[in-house]
Amino acid sequence: MNDMRIVERDVNTQKAKITARGVQVHYGTTHALKDVNVDILANTVTAFIGPSGCGKSTFLRCLNRMNDTVASARVSGEILIDGENIYDKRVDPVQLRAKVGMVFQKPNPFPKSIYDNVAYGPKIHGMTRNKAELDEIVEKALRKAALWNEAKDRLNSPGTGLSGGQQQRLCIARAIATAPEVLLMDEPCSALDPIATAQVEELIDELRASFSVVIVTHSMQQAARVSQRTAFFHLGNLVEYGETGTIFTNPSDPRTESYISGRIG
């Protein structure tokens, strides 16, 4: 050990789950994303960081074709998941979004029971044949989201009656109930207190055993705590991508260093 690098937290694989090649996004005349190339690893938490408006959410939304729903958005380039181009005509975006789940900044449970929030996805994707199977999926998802103990006695009460942190974990349970392979999270803790944040971070760390997790965060400390890879975006460019410990001790691009150390770059 000569360079005092923070010991890299286990990344079990070098296998790329998502490959982006030459990805560009325009919203009308706004050039929001400029030639992004990156390999996002399987079973790894990847943090997207960068100043507001740099294109983090735009790129995240490319990964499950959420930009399809934005009328002015034009996406070009290639995004492969497990080697398959997700923008291929034969790919059904609804199926894709079951495989690539998403959790948003503000917890947004449906105005339904806790049970129905989680059961919704598996139901519409026809994942179960009967109530018993559905019960099982709901329980598994709630357990994975570390919400089972708090929710098991009130499955029929409304999801909106939970605390903010519990609601966010409910949304995570909802996202993972469809057995996705990739979980996208856009600032999932920005509305949470430190304890709920820690619980979600712990959950993210556990989820990486089963998924690729991509998290957009404005908290440098959160990116440092929770990810193994970090991508820094600036003005629509992916400026630097690398092992999180290296990015936070010795980034190679001065723009990255300015941003993560809170400087006027």
Place this chain on the structure above:
Amino acid sequence: MQTDPHILRAFDRDLHSVQALVVRMGALVEEAIGKAAQALHGRDDALANSVRREDAAIDALEEQINADCARLIALRQPNAGDLRTVLSVMKVASNLERCGDYAKNLGKRTTVLNQSAPIGGLSASVLRMAGAVQQQLHAALDAYIKRDADLAASVRARDSEIDQIYSALFREILTHMLEDPRTITGCMHLHFIAKNIERVGDHATGIAEQVIYLVTGALPADQRPKGDTTAFETGA
């Protein structure tokens, strides 16, 4: 390494103030080594005793630096170059604290040496070595203040010269003791003095290595050349 100001200016003030403490500590240590060498040369008990007393100020500065760094890490959560700055401040302060101890020990042994007749020629060699080490320490601190990795690399390269002076001195001291056993006590003290000065040289090198880490993000990978062969000496 980034040197643009932080958006939160209090962060810059914290980093500057802890580095200013290291600079002050460096100045005190340089002065202590200089005075200790002068006291040895002039057989000056009063000066030697003042070096012994003044080490407390150096220790106190190190404590303050450690406390300030702990606060800075807890309150500012430094990253990248800022993080390396804080880590290197702590290492450099610890190097300097050891140097202060060696200066104090030089003072102590000088007062003992002053109680017997001078040992011909030997203390001149020790003084020459002290001079070389003072230059090394000065250059290392200069490299630290200027963030000059090239200057730091040259400090590192020159450490073997001090090792060589020490090896030569070691043999000189041995010869003296063999020729005139009455000088053994004094020679032993002089040898410890020489060894301590050589250690100060090592700490100067340690500071230079921290400069390289601070500027480049990595410690130098190569082993630095060793000029001290006394570990293999068997005597006459």
